[in-house]
Amino acid sequence: MEVIPEDIQAFAERYSTPETELLYRLHRETYLKIAQPHMLSGHLQGRLLTMVSQMIKPRRILEIGTFTGYSAICLAQGLTEDGVLHTIDVNEELEAMSSRYFKEAGLGDKIVQHTGKAAEIITQLDEVFDLVFIDADKAGYTGYYDMVWEKLRPGGFMLADNVLYHGEVVLPESGQSNNAKAMIRFAEKAVADERAETMLLTLRDGLMLIRKKQTH
């Protein structure tokens, strides 16, 4: 079930800066060669990630869920001169492809790839992040929220993808998958957190913006 009607999606894409040639190729290669290609952020969400990153100008970004590297390349566009993006994925078969595109994009030195379970790798990262993008296993989101919180600078942002989970989050409980239920738990946790400000964007599959207040 798509949340946004196809014609509205097409209209929005028409009035948004197009994908770069490299991102277009990455998009195409993912759809030709990789299972579940719809997981890739794509044109509109990619543009938003780039714009958000350019607004924040982060020095450190953490991405949970690299896949073929589309969103990492988009997010890295806003990094400061000395900025670094850490990206984690459990699927080692994807590493060669994403790494090839990172190098081609001139981001080989700015993107650090970690292969393994996010819950194990996050604890090993000794960094303070300005921006975190959560886009991996849905059951893990609430745990990632807690793990990342301490590493997020006050005033920093967390973005979480798929919070509308194909629109299933508004179905009666009997029609919700476990992933949709996990997204509801995540959204409930974030909105109830007095240390945070939240904004759920109805973009693509639902992108939640969470800001860690300065006072916490």
Ligand SMILES: C[S@@+](CC[C@H](N)C(=O)[O-])C[C@H]1O[C@@H](n2cnc3c(N)ncnc32)[C@H](O)[C@@H]1O
């Ligand atoms: C939706 S895709 C990420 C899409 C990517 N951010 C983009 O926009 O192009 C989710 C990714 O999370 C990875 N993943 C799933 N469970 C994980 C875990 N426990 N730790 C790390 N990565 C995980 C999957 O292998 C998959 O590549």
